[in-house]
Amino acid sequence: MTPGVGPLGATPGADYSNDTYLPAHGNGGYRVLHYDLDLDYRITTNRLAGKAVVTARAVQSLSRFSLDLGRFRVQSVRVDGQPAKFTHRAGKLQIKPERPVAYGSAFKIEIRYAGTPVPISGRWGDIGWDELTDGVLVASQPNGAPSWFPCNDRPDDKATYLVTLTAASPYTVLVTGDLVSRRRGAGNTTWVYERTEPTAAYLMSVQIGRYETVDLAPGTGARRVRQRAAIPPRLRAVFRHDFARHGEIMAALEGLFGPYPFREYVVVVADDDLDDPIEAQGMAIFGRNHLDGLRTHERLVAHELAHQWFGNSLTVADWRHIWLNEGFATYAEWLWSAASGGPSADVLATQWHARLAARPADIVVANPGVHRMFDPLVYKRGALTLHALRTRVGDDVFFALLRSWVAEHQYQTVTTDQFREHAQRFTARPLDDLFAAWLDRRPLPPLPLFS
Structure with a gap:
């Protein structure tokens, strides 16, 4: 049987990547070019409703293909505007379009889904979308991205992103990317972020909390990289001390490795304890326990920033x-x-x-x-x-x-x-x-x- 041609569930390799460690995460047969995610999140009930439009290019003829997606209810799937047959089980959304997708052609998949986002459980604990005491943290390395959007969850399939997320107005929403717009409605605010650099799915992140946004350091380098932070207001003073040298760290690493690879760097301090800080594309997330007024964890500040070169730009x-x-x-x-x-x-x-x-x-x-x-x-x-x-x-x-x-x-x-x-x-x-x-x-x- 020719790969990519056959009944639903019959394509060899279509539901698996070539990653030697996590072959069940990621999919073959196509490469994603762009994700357009429109999400509505209700914090009090932990309910996420989304529409994902995934633009991809076929690297073989496809009579069927799959995406990774966690435990949501999938309401509908369309391929190039036409309804498509699908099944969703064991973290795989398997799709059979009305007509096979030709080798080399670009195509669009529209998925409407909803439910309670939960982390992906595995050998490293719970990875992905996770509720905080009052808000949300998303840390997806290495395989947590399907906990909140349908994706090709393999590190070598990088794409661009447009993420629109609506949440209750008292909360600040941060998504890895550049803030495009913020529209306030009746009790809710819609935030729009754009990630124009090719990005692996695991490096996309959402942070939601009652945060105060502060400047982290003056812009450095020829491009004047913006550095800012989102922190619980009560931690302002200790944060200012522990991260006071961040501009110096950025300047030092730029001198050693070359220009910072993105337009902005955002530090988020969650109002919960975390075992370890977490990097995302253009972002790092620390727990409140990483602040002590003594700069005890400054080495981790340098570590997470360095990942922007090694891990995020180079993946x-x-x-x-x-x-x-x-x-x-x-x-x-x-x-x-x-x-x-x-x-x-x-x-x-x-x-x-x-x-x-x-x-x-x-x-x-x-x-x-x-x-x-x-x-x-x-x-x-x-x-x-x-x-x-x-x-x-x-x-x-x-x-x-x-x-x-x-x-x-x-x-x-x-x-x-x-x-x-x-x-x-x-x-x-x-x-x-x-x-x-x-x-x-x-x-x-x-x-x-x-x-």
Whole structure:
């Protein structure tokens, strides 16, 4: 049977992505170009009603295809304006259009749906749309996006977005993207956000709360990137202290990695405790417990900001390459420490190498496995890999190759092999042995020191 041709439920591979870790999330046969989401959310009853118009391009002939969508009631589906047959079960919305979609053609899918949004449960707990004490937090890494909209939930399918969301007027609504308009009605306000840079579904986020919006720092760089924050008003003073150096962090990371890749950066502080901060495209979300008036968590501020380059602009092609996100963001913590008068990256690398040496060497950083993709070893040993590379090639070459890596792959997806090849372009010294020791083998290599 030709892929893409057959009865509903018969297309090989159409309901699965090529992601080696999460093959059941994401779908084959097409690539999304744009999402247009029109959402109405009732905070008191936690009810979401939506219309999603998904514009996609077929990469094979399609008699049927699927999208990822959580536990909503799907009211209707249309393909290019015509009613389409569909089934919705086990997180997959399977669609059979009236006529097959031809290879290479663009097509539009309109889905109307409603229900109670709940997170996607799995090995990492509850991921996606989540109720706060008074509001909403959406943190979708790696597979929570279907908890609030129908999507192709794979990191390598980036698209643009227009999100319209209506909610009760006392609440501030923040969506990853640029605010286009805000219209106040009788008791409700409609917020419209646009995300024009290609964005993976897991990096789209919605934050709803009784927030005060404040400037985070003056704009920095030639493009004067806007930095702002949404915070509970009662935390204003402690926030001002703990995030006082954010403009300096932005300037430092721009100097190291190149221009900030988006027009705006938004920090949200939820009025709930969170285990860890969370990054989204152009946004980072912290819990109130990350504020203590002592800047205890400033390294995490640098970490989340660094993800805008490594993870969000440059996004892993699939999840086995997660060290390209987390190792780089962890190393950014060490670089900020050095820039701000704290311990140098060499000191921190030495300390972390000693800690890792006391633990079992039981992980392959370049392919840690789905069960350990968020293991701290991936973060710290990934950072040590970069430090080892830096000591091998020297500062000038190291930071030149990082800036070039960011610039050449802006808004694209990346792999570990691409980074190896990219780094080798910048030096005549062989790097295969370094990458093999740090990324491909379990034993912890000795830490090279600066000469």
